[in-house]
Amino acid sequence: MSAPARAESLARLERLVAALRAKGLVSEEELAAMQARTDRASPEIGARMVARAWLDPTWRALLLQDGAAAAERMGVSMAGAPPLGVLENRPGLHHLVVCTLCSCYPRAVLGYPPGWYKSFEYRSRAVRDPRGVLAEWGTTLPAGTKVRVVDSTADYRWMVLPMRPEGTEGWSEDQLAALVTRDALVGVALPQVPARAAA
Amino acid sequence: MSADPAPDPTPRFAPGARVRVRDAWPERRRLPSGAPSCHIRTPHYLRGREGEVQAVLGAFANPEDLAFARPAPRRLLYHVLFAQPPIWQEGGEGDTLLVEIFEHWLEPAPESADASGKEAA
Numbered sequence: 001m002s003a004p005a006r007a008e009s010l011a012r013l014e015r016l017v018a019a020l021r022a023k024g025l026v027s028e029e030e031l032a033a034m035q036a037r038t039d040r041a042s043p044e045i046g047a048r049m050v051a052r053a054w055l056d057p058t059w060r061a062l063l064l065q066d067g068a069a070a071a072e073r074m075g076v077s078m079a080g081a082p083p084l085g086v087l088e089n090r091p092g093l094h095h096l097v098v099c100t101l102c103s104c105y106p107r108a109v110l111g112y113p114p115g116w117y118k119s120f121e122y123r124s125r126a127v128r129d130p131r132g133v134l135a136e137w138g139t140t141l142p143a144g145t146k147v148r149v150v151d152s153t154a155d156y157r158w159m160v161l162p163m164r165p166e167g168t169e170g171w172s173e174d175q176l177a178a179l180v181t182r183d184a185l186v187g188v189a190l191p192q193v194p195a196r197a198a199a
Numbered sequence: 200m201s202a203d204p205a206p207d208p209t210p211r212f213a214p215g216a217r218v219r220v221r222d223a224w225p226e227r228r229r230l231p232s233g234a235p236s237c238h239i240r241t242p243h244y245l246r247g248r249e250g251e252v253q254a255v256l257g258a259f260a261n262p263e264d265l266a267f268a269r270p271a272p273r274r275l276l277y278h279v280l281f282a283q284p285p286i287w288q289e290g291g292e293g294d295t296l297l298v299e300i301f302e303h304w305l306e307p308a309p310e311s312a313d314a315s316g317k318e319a320a
Contacts, residue, residue, distance in 0.1 A: 083257070095297075100242050127244070127296065128287045146293040149283070154240045154276055154299035155259040 037077060042111040045076055046159055047180035049086075049109065051173045054164040064088055067159065071109055081108040085156045087148075087187075094145050095160045096134070096187035098126035099152040106157035110185055117186065127151055137188045150187075160187040167193045207258040210275050210302070214252050217308035218279060220300060222247030238266030241304045245296075249308045250281035256299060275302040 005013075020026045049070060053060035063070040067084030078084070084106055087095040099105065100123050105113035116122050126133050130147045134140075141147070150158050162184045168176060183189035212218055220241060228236045240262050256276040264271035279300045283290040 085256075100244075101240060127242075129289055130283075130294070131291060146295065147283075147291065148280075148295045148297055151242060151296060151298045153242060154262065154301065156256060156276075156299060 038107070038112075041076075041108055043180075043182035043185060044177070045071070045074070045111075046106070046109040046182075046185045047177040048173070049074065049159075050161055050180045050185070051176035053161055054168075054176055055173055060161075063161065067106075067109075076108060078108055082155055082157045084109065085158045086161050087150055087158055088161045089163050089187075091142075091163070092145055093148060094141050094187065095148050095150055095158075096126060096130050097150045097152060097158045097160060098123055100124070100127050101151075101153055104152040104157060106159045108157075109159060110182060114182065134188065137183070139189050141190075159185050162187075162191050165191050165193045205272070207273060208275055208302075210255045210277075212252045212255075212277060212302070212305060212307075214254055216252045217249060218252055218277075218305045219249045219308045220245045220247060220279075221304050221306055223304075238263055241300055242298065244286055245281065245298060245300070248281055248286060250279040250298075252277050253280045253297065254278040259301075261301065261303075276300070277302065277305065279305070 017026070017031070049063060049067075052074075053063050059070065062073070063086050067086040068078040068081065070086075071084060072078050082104075087097070089095055098117075103113055103118040103123075105117060107113070122133070127149050130149050134147070152158050162180065164176070165179065168179070179191040179193065181189060181191070184191050223246065224243075225237045226235060226239055230236050254277065256278055258273040258275050260271035261274045262271075277300050279298055281296045281298065283294040283296050284292065286296065
């Protein structure tokens with residue numbers, strides 16, 4: 001999704017890493033551990049957290065109270081990560097997350113942000129015309145739903161807890177997690193039940 | 200992580216408090232080199248706007264100092280809810296913006312009846 005790194009950016013990164021190594025500020029092991037943790041993070045973690053919240057009220061309460069503690073309980077290392085806040089969609093209220101100032105994103109539980117999340121277009125329009133942005137995503141909210149745009153400006157990172165779609169009664173955590181896309185966790189989309197599965 | 204000997208400050212505003220974001224523009228000052236003189240996490244579109252404190256999120260090292268590698272005292276961070284239509288003249292009735300704002304950017308909202316933001320006049 002993201003544009004490939006430019007050669008001059010990579011060269012600057014290599015010089016920075018070399019300087020940090022020379023000063024003894026980072027070790028190979030630390031870099032490898034950080035890279036492994038970063039690579040492990042993906043929207044599947046956030047999706048699993050949501051699916052569990054749909055099934056387990058106790059877990060849901062923990063998730064809404066302290067997202068980072070909930071992530072830790074699922075085995076995600078949140079050491080050094082910013083606090084994680086979880087925004088509960090409910091009938092009549094839909095959340096949409098943006099970072100107008102840069103590209104703050106809950107990487108620990110969603111992985112790398114997609115290119116569009118970092119684009120000037122999304123960052124400027126989501127906060128000003130969220131309903132227009134949602135319409136362009138093909139996302140239709142139930143009539144009467146208010147939109148709440150969460151501008152991630154400071155020290156928290158924010159993830160949306162979407163509403164469980166109808167037609168999923170009796171589904172397992174795995175089945176439910178498969179419905180929760182990265183886009184639903186940012187709030188530009190809603191979890192969709194595939195037509196054949198809903199039958 | 201260095202231990203901060205100072206305890207977290209006491210919140211000046213409680214959830215439900217009406218507040219106004221300071222209508223300040225320190226980024227207009229430039230260093231003699233022309234470089235920006237500050238780093239601010241308060242979006243420009245909220246300067247001078249009124250909202251309601253939804254939650255006290257805790258105390259965090261002031262990013263305005265961190266950005267310049269200065270000692271950064273911990274400042275309280277709030278989640279503040281704003282009505283969207285008065286800010287952008289767009290959006291639906293009841294649509295809102297929820298934004299993290301540091302305490303030093305907030306002041307009590309004026310008591311006047313028409314204090315609904317810059318466009319009230």
